[in-house]
Amino acid sequence: MSRKPVVVGIDGSPAADVAIKWAALEAASLRTDLRLLYAASPGGSASQAGDIVYRAVALARGLDPRIAIDSHTENGVPSTILVEASGKAAIVVIGSRGLGLMAGALVGSTGLDLAANAHCPIVVVRPDLGTTAGVRVVIGYDGSPASDTALDFGLDYARRHDVAVRVVAAQPEGSELHRITEAELRDAVQNRGGHDAELIQITGHPAEHILRLSSDADLIVLGARGRGGFAGMLIGSVSQTVLHHADCPVAVIPAAAIGG
Secondary structure (H helix, E strand, O other), X not given: OOOOOEEEEEOOOHHHHHHHHHHHHHHHHHOOOEEEXXXXXXXXXXXXXXXXXXXXXXXXXXXXXXXXXXXXXXXXXXXXXXXXXXXXXXXXXXXXXXXXXXXXXXXXXXXXXXXXXXXXXXXXXXXXXXXXXXXXXXXXXXXXHHHHHHHHHHXXXXXXXXXXXXXXXXXXXXXXXOOOOHHHHHHHHHOOOOOOOEEEEEEOOHHHHHHHHOOOXXXXXXXXXXXXXXXXXXXXXXXXXXXXXXXXXXXXXXXXXXXX
């Protein structure tokens, strides 16, 4: 049985172009196909849609000619189309800002709908990221099912890309709710084979620590819904802070991706 493809939302914007580049490299790493998905608005120009898809395919093929690429144009609401596609995807990749369907992704309603309902991990790539690759994956962990899946995702990514792992357990100031002990954090990581991972426990605002500890990161991985330090990461100010200011792509694990 063939592996699930990496799906990337395209719209002709610079943000989408950066997302295509990230998605193509990830498809090559996963040894799977790359699927380009364009959501056409009602009354939109078929010629414009064709041009956007043609250019996106050319861009992806130029990055790695060995990747099998297919493209689809569908009419409808972008978030609905992307959520449906996520049911048969390994990862869905989008630009954090773009034109039309991708504008404000994972900050506005389209992104929040995708984060709540997608059936696979979502990766958000900023259009202004530098070309220098980071040296580690930073994973937010709080013991919730979502963060367990984030840990699995982040460790697998690190193995495939040969980068270090930093796991951060954040505890809000003045709260003892669901505090992760040193032993619980160590066991969770080592039971998944992350014996060389750097483990950090901190107290304070989760977003501030994640951003500070990810200045040299290649990827940040967070659960969409957690508890304790990472509760509400994608529905409140913490998520917006990380997505607006992270110096690397951000992967999120929606509740639906873990059966939540």
